[in-house]
Amino acid sequence: MKEADEVRTLRAKLDLKGAHLTKQRAAVFAYLSAVDHHPTAEEVFLAVKRDVPKISLATVYKNLEALVACHAATKLNYGDAAARYDIRTSPHYHTRCLKCGRISDLDPVPENELTQLIKPPEGFAALDYRIEIAGYCKNCSDQKEE
């Protein structure tokens, strides 16, 4: 999908919630689309500030939540203190490095095999499987702490 299409899709998703597409919101979305990992709000803030110097951290938070609300992004609360945001909204899973904190994508897992192996108890209405493998990423594997 070329960039113009992505923006059109985003605008449509926002429209459904009566939300506007501002310069700040577009910049947050663009950064989330550009990076290959899943940054914290702080990281997004620092990066986006290069394009929109006057943007505030509160605005970044509000925009990240707006993207989540219109299903243009996903919030990842697994793991450490600061939440992370992910531009992908289709089901997929993550690795998390215990040393550097980086969250990356896992190779796809067949949906049906997964739900067959892992079943919720009677009466629990499952909406979302969340899977994370914690460990040491390639870069950190060498210098890992005790």
Place this chain on the structure above:
Amino acid sequence: MKEADEVRTLRAKLDLKGAHLTKQRAAVFAYLSAVDHHPTAEEVFLAVKRDVPKISLATVYKNLEALVACHAATKLNYGDAAARYDIRTSPHYHTRCLKCGRISDLDPVPENELTQLIKPPEGFAALDYRIEIAGYCKNCSDQKEE
């Protein structure tokens, strides 16, 4: 295992780290053992205060971390803002209710089938699989939000 044995086991685990077994620590451990879900530090604090009225929230946090450090409990960061603590230390997985926030245990998943289905990328040193099914628990399924 009867209660005296549990305390003996706990004491042994603490000893390995040079940690003491105080009245407060025992109460935190006892509460964690007694409940069938996985409470936040705040919940533990409120509950334990009934037995140890002068206990402080900071002490509860310190004790929960001490239990995690000596492998007498596990910390669950999946999901919402406040971490939750789990007396079980062997690998197992959870359900999380999106309405009431309750974290409960999932039926066991065969370890080998799991690692065969879900594999980390080349070079990633996997230490811990974390799996959560988010959805609505039996109690909340009826009155669930839009």
Place this chain on the structure above:
DNA sequence: ATTCTTGCAAAAGATTTGCAAACAA
């Protein structure tokens, strides 16, 4: 006796909120 723990208050980090001015539809 020595080391660890408690409880308090203050600090820190992440996130949210209230509000008037600015912007998008």
Place this chain on the structure above:
DNA sequence: TTGTTTGCAAATCTTTTGCAAGAAT
């Protein structure tokens, strides 16, 4: 024009920390 968003500062929530007094080994 109307409703949404921005940026700021203050507030909130969870968790951590420093420290003197008290408890466990």
